[in-house]
Amino acid sequence: MRRLLPLLVLVTGCATPGAAPPAAAPVGVPTVVELPSTLDVALFFGEREMLRRAVADHLRRSSKLNLAPLPDLEEQVIRATAAKSKETCAYPTSEDTVLAARHPDALHVSVHASCHDGVCTLRAVVRRPSSNNGAAETLERWTAPVTDPGTAQGWVNAVGSLALAPEPPGGGLDLLSRVDEGGHPVDVVGVGSAQPFTPALTQDVLTPVRKAMDACHVTGWTSAGTDHLAVELAPAGTVARCEGAPHKEGEGPQRMACLCKALAGLKLPPGPRGRRFEVRVLNRPQGGPKLPTGAWASLERANRAPGFDPRPALGEHARALAACAAAAGGPVDLEVQVDLQVDGRGQASGATARADGAPAGLLACVQAELAQAALPCPPEGAPQTVSATYRLRANGAGR
Numbered sequence: 001m002r003r004l005l006p007l008l009v010l011v012t013g014c015a016t017p018g019a020a021p022p023a024a025a026p027v028g029v030p031t032v033v034e035l036p037s038t039l040d041v042a043l044f045f046g047e048r049e050m051l052r053r054a055v056a057d058h059l060r061r062s063s064k065l066n067l068a069p070l071p072d073l074e075e076q077v078i079r080a081t082a083a084k085s086k087e088t089c090a091y092p093t094s095e096d097t098v099l100a101a102r103h104p105d106a107l108h109v110s111v112h113a114s115c116h117d118g119v120c121t122l123r124a125v126v127r128r129p130s131s132n133n134g135a136a137e138t139l140e141r142w143t144a145p146v147t148d149p150g151t152a153q154g155w156v157n158a159v160g161s162l163a164l165a166p167e168p169p170g171g172g173l174d175l176l177s178r179v180d181e182g183g184h185p186v187d188v189v190g191v192g193s194a195q196p197f198t199p200a201l202t203q204d205v206l207t208p209v210r211k212a213m214d215a216c217h218v219t220g221w222t223s224a225g226t227d228h229l230a231v232e233l234a235p236a237g238t239v240a241r242c243e244g245a246p247h248k249e250g251e252g253p254q255r256m257a258c259l260c261k262a263l264a265g266l267k268l269p270p271g272p273r274g275r276r277f278e279v280r281v282l283n284r285p286q287g288g289p290k291l292p293t294g295a296w297a298s299l300e301r302a303n304r305a306p307g308f309d310p311r312p313a314l315g316e317h318a319r320a321l322a323a324c325a326a327a328a329g330g331p332v333d334l335e336v337q338v339d340l341q342v343d344g345r346g347q348a349s350g351a352t353a354r355a356d357g358a359p360a361g362l363l364a365c366v367q368a369e370l371a372q373a374a375l376p377c378p379p380e381g382a383p384q385t386v387s388a389t390y391r392l393r394a395n396g397a398g399r
Helices: 045-062 074-088 095-102 152-161 203-214 252-263 311-315 318-326 360-370
Strands: 007-009 029-034 037-039 107-116 119-128 137-145 186-192 226-233 239-245 276-283 296-302 332-342 348-354 384-394
Touching (some): 045 107, 045 152, 074 095, 119 152, 203 252, 239 252, 296 311, 296 318, 318 360, 318 384, 348 360
Parallel strands (some): 029 107, 037 107
Antiparallel strands (some): 107 119, 119 137, 226 239, 226 276, 332 384
């Protein structure tokens, strides 16, 4: 699931939530630039906002896609509409979904600041969101080396060097398959910095505060996603500043405040002013048995409509459905089609699952898991049937 990120909507008109369709955009393709994500780079919110604006300005000047701003005040309309859905719908509608409904032709730009093995890179990827169940289409990919990654200004300075680049090889980390040997509900995925540290910066520096971090766990989640925290040290080695970027809204601000309070107990060796590092943590899902190796589930498809995308909500049930596959008593590798009956708020009141050759117990488990699923409000607030397809696998090796 994609997190709800603040948007940089390049704005010029006026509208209110639920009002008539927006005014026509200026000549060009409406474009939204997201707040930069980070990997082993400690940037605070204001610095990421500065970097985002610099990237937006550069792409408007340099891209051949004729990127253009949206009408005036559309950012406020999009945010207000998404915020209102938290009160009126069983599951909130994302800002991306609201944007796609109001501006179907809008492009998205994701910005990434990352360091690996001492090499730091700024990336910007321009994509056209999928209008069906396929993946978004990548239109342009820009990259630049960062020669001064230890400061926010160093990242902004690198924007001028952004150049078109080929698609990199795929690959990634399956967060749900991670094994936390320590059994921590708040799993530390990584600790890193764009600056040199002496002694070397490792996860061991967090050992004195791990218990306090575990107390920040949010129960009841069925999906996983990393939260990023930027930490700055005082010369004495104490924490001078901490700020978190939550993976998921809702409990995010409270959880980030809790984690920063826990990290305030750190005491590292003294050093120069301005040392920073990033901590990435995983709020591990709870509820249900621990999955055995080889048990896996993913949402493959789900029907959508303008302003309605149930995939993030349905994707949160994947872990529980993987447990259904693991409990089937033998090898499982199949697609399960599910129809959910939802009311005008998106609250499910029943589910029917079917799959060729599936054990009856497996289908009953899937139906029980999804029977009361919470989805976004359907179009026009009218009850309807939502169809989805999951892929389930288990090797039958047991727990």
